Amino acid sequence: MEKVKQSFDLQSLVRENIRNLVPYSTARDDFQGMAEIFLDANENSMGSPLPGNFNRYPDPMQGKLKQKLSLIKGLSPDQIFLGNGSDECIDLLFRAFCIPGLDQVILCPPTYGMYEVCAHLNDIPIRLAPLDQSFQLDLEAIGRALDPRTKLIFLCSPNNPTGNSLRYSDIETILNNFDGLLVLDEAYINFSRHRSWIPGLAEYPNLVILQTLSKSWGLAGLRVGMALGSVELVRILNRVKYPYNIGQDTQELALEALDRVDQVNEWTRILVQQRERLEQELPKLGEVVQVYPSDANFLLVRMKDAQDCYRYLMRLGTIVRDRSRILLCAACLRITVGSPGENDLLLEQLSSYVSSPR
């Protein structure tokens, strides 16, 4: 049974100024053949002081990188938008679809902080529909937050900072009933026991999936994030981005890294094992109240006194994230799963914390 969402019209969601935008045409746009001499872009014809062709502008559409990613993701290259981290994708979604001061976004806290920051940055009113006590979506709250001016709903699965995946059926319900864009952030999907929503892109033109090379791929320093969606959506984001948003070195290094998928899979397997180890070991410590189930490479841990523990670990040189002041996360620390040796040390430091006088 093929069910394709009928009522969705992406063009009517795009801001009018973006729809009418004549994008900056880059130096090599109208050239496909084989040229020898490039005197069109005011580059330095003498060369670059670094090894490599850094005197030339990079491919503005990152063709090779998208080609390789398309094989990994099982999508066509023109369904892939690349940004300077997912953070650029988040910002561009606001800029392409939300009229400042007028259009709205729904966020489901506690969740990744950049959605809120980017909304504020773009002056987009936020309606909150907090997660329930088990960190799942509250569909009724989302229904109440909906407005004719709601353009985007941001969801994160596995969710940061709670670590859990959102129910498949809830996401499906929203996709079937919402005529704006559902942006699903899958930054941690490779650590999850649940599958990606990528196959859903064929069915739902209102679905945008964010993924990144920053987490399981181990390339946070490189800054490559992606928005996966319909060809039409990717075309819009391409019009809005800065022409050369991904540098030459980044494109080359990312291409190299994508060949090392075996290494990455091995590390992912180890990190998931280590997560399970910490899930078992942490609750044995007296100061730990609860370890929440995680599909990511971190654990949300409720402590008796989170701030005290946070400061104790900090004095020993171990930094975790204090999430104790955010909604539904009272007394919680968010602890990234380390390497096996780092986790040994963490557990040692935490047991010394438990037995320390306070």
Ligand SMILES: *Cc1c(COP(=O)(O)O)cnc(C)c1O
């Ligand atoms: C870490 C993280 C990202 C990654 O952002 P980049 O800009 O790609 O490094 C995106 N979303 C969530 C929820 C994250 O936790």
